Amino acid sequence: MENGLDILVVRGFAVPEGRGKWACCYEIRLTTGRDGPLLYRGELHGRRYACEAAAIAAATFAGEQEARRRVAAVRDGLLARHEYCVVVAGEQPREPAAG
Numbered sequence: 001m002e003n004g005l006d007i008l009v010v011r012g013f014a015v016p017e018g019r020g021k022w023a024c025c026y027e028i029r030l031t032t033g034r035d036g037p038l039l040y041r042g043e044l045h046g047r048r049y050a051c052e053a054a055a056i057a058a059a060t061f062a063g064e065q066e067a068r069r070r071v072a073a074v075r076d077g078l079l080a081r082h083e084y085c086v087v088v089a090g091e092q093p094r095e096p097a098a099g
Contacts, residue, residue, distance in 0.1 A: 007031050008039070008067050012060030014052050021046050022055035026063030028070070042066055
């Protein structure tokens, strides 16, 4: 994955719900070690697909989209914190009040 997502693994899988419907599930994990720690698990219920492979592809796509959203949110938070720290560090010391 691009844009800092290369440390994440998204695994999609599907569970039959009956009558051609699948629960499309995904996991987002860190790539550390054999089984990286689970960061997030999501699912989409009641989706109709012709086969399990199509449901897995949809689950993987949904997981990748979620991973992108989460990485973007973290990046935005870090940038906002950095900008705040620069502003605070850049302030001039205030003169003590006379009196």
